[in-house]
Amino acid sequence: MLFPILVIAAAPLVLLIVTIRPFVLLRFGTMMSQRIGHFAIDVEAYLCARELKKPSHYIVDIIGCPEPACNRQLQMMWARTLHITPCAGLWYILDYACQFWTRGNMHHVKLYDRRTDYSLFFTTKPHLGFTNEEHQRGKALLQQLGIPAGTPWICIHNRDGAYLDKALGGCWVYHDYRDFSVHTMMSAADELSRRGYYVVRVGSIVAEKLISNSTKVIDYASSTLRSDFGDIYLGAECSAFISSDSGISCVPRIFHKPVCYINLSATMIDYFIGRDLYPFIIKRLWHKEKQRFLSLREMFEAGLYGTDQTYLFEEAGVEPVSNTSEEIRDLAIEVDERLKGQWQPQSGDEELQQRFWNIFRKYSPSARQGTIQVRIGASYLRNHIDLLE
Secondary structure (H helix, E strand, O other), X not given: OHHHHHHHHOHXXXXXXXXXXXXXXXXXXXXXXXXXHHHHHHHHHHHHHHHHXXXXXXXXXXXXXXXXXXXXXXXXXXXXXXXXXOOHHHHHHHHHHHHHHHOOXXXXXXXXXXXXXXXXXXXXXXXXXXXXXXXXXXXXXXHHHOOOOOXXXXXXXXXXXXXXXXXXXXXXXXHHHHOOOHHHHHHHHHHHHHOOXXXXXXXXXXXXXXXXXXXXXXXXXXXXXXXXXXXXXXXXXXXXXXXXXXXXXXXXXXXXXXXXXXXXXXXXXXXXXXXXXXXXXXXXXXXXXXXXXXXXXXXXXXXXXXXXXXXXHHHOOXXXXXXXXXXXXXXXXXXXXXXXXXXXOOOOHHXXXXXXXXXHHHHOOHHHOOOOOOOEOHHHHHHOHHHHO
């Protein structure tokens, strides 16, 4: 009840803000600091857009960062990059009051779900960087983890319900279709270690420990060395990041590191269009009544495009099926060969890619297609040609 009263009480301030608009445009916004994905990717997208569009000098953005932030290191780095104003609650109220009283968003700074701006990442340099002291701290962390100086590492991450359940509380089962076991990544981790990488499993709160016989496969997420600093440093400085579409994967993205997604929902592919050329693989949809997997065309025709909640899949009679260990391993091999410039497609690979994206273009909304640059894992498409029927 208090919030509506405050919005009404803010009316005189809104009148003043509108009155001075010809001279200075005040805009208000608050970061989504509770979720690391949005805390990373949407703030970076805002900075990219601001840099490229070069807003007029009379625009002043007043940005707040609600406490507690999910990652103190990221919060500190943003504070070095843009001016964060205290009293985030006040700016949230003024932001909402301006939208309410003016019936528009001229005074709003969008710092959540700036999806259309994600493609701008590779048109500017990353806006965050580490200090010399932080680089030294990072080197010390690598030494503690047993990673020799100058040795490349690849981060891996699996999404499970542990983080949201413990960190934010409440009920998050509506997104559990995205979850999968870290043990399905073991074959890929072992393969990458044989190819010269250290493999670091990241995450702040996890449901399962990663057990490996290799000293080059490190469960940092379950170790006493895990920290807010380490979460950012390891993702920012890795050679590549193989992950579910969980929020932590946004950290390497804003530092322009290759991010290769596994267990991506086939219904949300458009979210990743316009990114770099590193491949991804998707969960298949098993139709319970037909007792078979749906093709990409059938998924669209069933009205499942954009489906992003578990109960909606259940109502449609389909079950998202996680990638197998072999599929993830094959993707890891392609990632390694692409990193080393050794990737050679097989005969017919390009045709399969074209068939996949032609189906996608035919059925998905044109406004969401963008410039398609991402690629499906080559081995994955070879083994799932029925997806293209």
